[in-house]
Amino acid sequence: MRFPESFLHFIWQFRLFKALNLFCTTGEPLVILAVGMANKHAGPDFSQAKLSIGERTWIGDVEIHLKSSDWFSHGHQDDPGYVAVILHVVYEHDQPIYRKDGSEIPVLILKDLFPEGLLTNFEGLVNSIHTFPCEKLIHGIDPILVNGVLSRMMIERLAQKSDLVFDQLAKVNGDWESTFYHFLAKSFGFKVNEIPFEFLAASLPLAVIRKHLDHPLQVEALVFGQAGFLFGTFKDAYPQKLKREYRFLQKKYGLIPIGVGAWKFLRMRPQNFPTLRLAQFCALLLKSDRLFSKVLEIEHLPELQQMLKNLPVNPYWKTHYHFQKEAKKVEIQLGSGSVFHLIINAICLFISAYGKYSDQPDLINRGLQLLEKIPAENNVITKSYQQAGVSIDNAFFSQALLQINKYYCVQKKCLNCGIGIKILNQ
Structure with missing residues (x-):
């Protein structure tokens, strides 16, 4: 396994797997009615998921791991926040997990359920040795999509910096x-x-x-x-x-x-x-x-x-x-x-x-x-994107590029970037 757990989060959240004729490791048929809401705080990875397992419909949490045994290495067995988990989604199933009442938590194995090319594209991005992960690919992305992502980056940057202003204002x-x-x-x-x-x-x-x-x-x-x-x-x-x-x-x-x-x-x-x-x-x-x-x-x-x-x-x-x-x-x-x-x-x-x-x-x-x-800023970072084919018309977009570079490209958070997601799905 050469990928982080967040890759499986991405697969689950955007339903990039074969969703028909699914079965849990217990042999029960599984129908995914709603994948739930991604949780960015402590606790299970997705909440309010709606699933049909066997003859019953469940609403609760979904936890995702590379291996089933990660449940124990992450200490979930002693955490009351995980009692409402209704499905354990894993890449490899190496150990059954039981609730406090002795019932086994249903498991869905993703290993053979998503296109191999998806993982290949992801590895190509996160293992890139270029200035930024999609440097050799971004020129092929629709400029309208790129500009839309950058506009969101600018709003995010402004919100982050405004919070710093408000912190100082309080002082x-x-x-x-x-x-x-x-x-x-x-x-x-x-x-x-x-x-x-x-x-x-x-x-x-x-x-x-x-x-x-x-x-x-x-x-x-x-x-x-x-x-x-x-x-x-x-x-x-x-x-x-x-x-x-x-x-x-x-x-x-x-x-x-x-x-x-x-x-x-x-x-x-x-x-x-x-x-x-x-x-x-x-x-x-x-x-x-x-x-x-x-x-x-x-x-x-x-x-x-x-x-x-x-x-x-x-x-x-x-x-x-x-x-x-x-x-x-x-x-x-x-x-x-x-x-x-x-x-x-x-x-x-x-x-x-x-x-x-x-x-x-x-x-x-x-x-x-x-x-x-205001004219676009001219620095090492903006030059690298410009040379890769990104049009930088003004300071709005150069500021947005500084944001996406620092918080997404450098950290290789391609799964959280609209441009990265588009490349992965190509």
């Missing part, structure tokens, strides 16, 4: 502005420095920053100080001023900075250095108070792009990538790709999450429609 007593600040900071980390940016936001409450929005130097001191960059010796006047301001503010608010060692510079282009990202983050905070409220008011993509452009970044960064070394010329504004990254990962997410939270479907749709107007 700050329902303050949407503070929650948006937290996720905006995380997005400014651009994956490589996502974690230290998140730590920074956690260590520096938005309420503290708001008190100093009329004093840009103090906001910059708070951000760079909390990031751990103001504890050295500086030759330039600007970082010296930041250091003096931060010492005072740190004592005033009892702030504990994160370690500077958390930030990553290696193998990065200078324009992506965390110091420059921090300067841009400061500038965005200074450009507009109550950013989340402003985001909710903006309906069109160009306006959102404009909000993230022409930031009042301190002129010091025109000639520096960090505090210790001067550069000839530095582009201090966010590039188009960076702007789209922030809109995708923070703004679209929050518009839709707030729509879900406040029961405003129009906001959920606005977030999704914005993704459809």
Whole structure:
């Protein structure tokens, strides 16, 4: 047996076996009236199945195993949750199983009841050495089906990320502005420095920053100080001023900075250095108070792009990538790709999450429609699907591909993917 138990779940759930003239190992005829509902929690694999065994009709649970003896290796004999099992579905029957009252649980053997090609297709997917299991096959799947699956993946991704938003919202007593600040900071980390940016936001409450929005130097001191960059010796006047301001503010608010060692510079282009990202983050905070409220008011993509452009970044960064070394010329504004990254990962997410939270479907749709107007992300993952024949028209579909890759393709959960199921049935 070279397949997981989930393969048999798939066979049972979608009735991909010969269903006529079935018999249990006890010799009784079996008619499957309803396979039941798949159970994703503890307990038998399928509930509310309806079966005719012999001359009686049963409604109850179905348990599925590769071998009958797995009943004992999984400890079901001592679990009261399995007393309502009316059928044991197995690939191989190696041992009879009895209930507490001494009656034998009927067994259906699937081994010779489904097409051999089904197992061959499944093994070809899960044993694939390609970038993703169906890399060599997906080009033959109807694009309408592929797009339908990806649309469901995008909704699933949005739901998962919205749950993270709601978790953070609960930590700050329902303050949407503070929650948006937290996720905006995380997005400014651009994956490589996502974690230290998140730590920074956690260590520096938005309420503290708001008190100093009329004093840009103090906001910059708070951000760079909390990031751990103001504890050295500086030759330039600007970082010296930041250091003096931060010492005072740190004592005033009892702030504990994160370690500077958390930030990553290696193998990065200078324009992506965390110091420059921090300067841009400061500038965005200074450009507009109550950013989340402003985001909710903006309906069109160009306006959102404009909000993230022409930031009042301190002129010091025109000639520096960090505090210790001067550069000839530095582009201090966010590039188009960076702007789209922030809109995708923070703004679209929050518009839709707030729509879900406040029961405003129009906001959920606005977030999704914005993704459809943004160019598709270009990275190693999206390239692999594109090269395999998948059309990626916009960020809606590139985000969906990131979801399906992480939670299905990498984990080889082809049996839970509409594309995988289609390939298996071909």
